[in-house]
Amino acid sequence: MSTRIPPFSSQHLEAACRVLADTERGLSGTQIGYLLQDIRVPDADANNTKWKRLFNALAQMQNQHQVGNHLILFINSAMNPVSYARDREAFIWRRDELNVVLAFSGFYVRDDGKVGRADKATTLDVARARVGRLKAALEARAVHEEVVKYCRAELLSENYFHAVFEATKGIAARIRNLSGLNGDGADLVAKAFLGQSPMLAVGPLATESEKSEQKGFANLLIGLFGAVRNPLAHATKIDWPMSEQDALDILTMVSLMHRKLDVTRKINP
Template sequence: MNLGTEKFSLSALEQISRIIGDRYTGSQITVFFKKCGFPQYVHDGMSTKWRFVYNVLQELQNSTYGSYNILNIVKNLCNPEEFYGNAEEHRQVIKSINEVLEFYGLGVNEKGEILKIKERRTKPNEKESEDNKLFAIRNFHYEVVKHSKDLFINGNYFHAVFESCKAFDKYVREKSGIDKHGTELMTNALSLKGPLKLNKQITETEKK
């Protein structure tokens, strides 16, 4: 994989970590790293998934093979064999990963292969505004960042929230298979008998 040795920024590593954390459970993350050739990384079942992955990626990038390790992980993440029966999720993961890689002149195709691209996306020089700092320290999910960051740091707070809500509504609708919107969708999808669960729903607190 001769694709250059440019180091990934911490922001890029964070976005990749969030994608992995969103896709896998804690035990699956352990299996994933083993498939990538790093069996020494075992999720403890307690740590926040994306933060655990983020720490691992930083350690791997600072090791002997540096950015090659990160690209190896990305290649395994985008392997179509990891998505049997879920082609749409595969497309979404590749889309999200490519939004990171295009800043480095790279891209992933539908076969999960990492290739150089002709046009490298220019990294924006974001001003260190107060809004930018406030947004950054909250460690939002990467989908929230994607849909609302630019709006928020430009002072469009209402539309920042609105776009995030629209994205969440779409995500829940697709995951649940319920063709409704807003309160009706959330009530049906996240209820005790609904198809989506935010926790194990064992204790009374979890059931509420």
């Protein structure tokens, strides 16, 4: 993150350091020293407790340079998924707890360990909801990873309107990748899945039932674009309210379509 980030408040910086240096689930003292060295931040208080040591090091750089970039750099380095190859639970705990405190500053930790931007939370309930309720609801439905890939930032900021919009755009992008076609919406689906010689097939297409499934899947895709994606592309959030329940239901349908696309094969160059 190369852009200048305003300094974090003392409370926000402390909260993040307490998570990163948590007594039971946080980084070890050795790890903190290595990571500070990695981002070229002086470790001037190495004998202090872990969270105070980290806080003092980052606060000193923040005061000296009047930017908050050093906390982001530290988190990006500390949350590198490679470091958690044998301890996924530690990654999940630190990411989720960091996302609660970072929400108040307008940031969040993505699944790749990098920090991204999100709308600022103003209450603890909102901050916790981004990590707890939404995450649990999606995981309970076993939503396909391709769904969240396209709308993670929007979900974290509870922007259901744009989350659904981005997720449906992701379906079109995947069809283009699988088929090599250009275009969008119903026209793209028709060229890829319909006609006597479709480019993509969800099954062998040897029986009438298999051909019917192919046509039905294509119609589902066309319906998604017609009933959801196209209206959202032309409407405003105010004129087209999107509840959490509606968003989760639509994202579940998008998930089903991605699972069908998982087994789709290209049959016509």
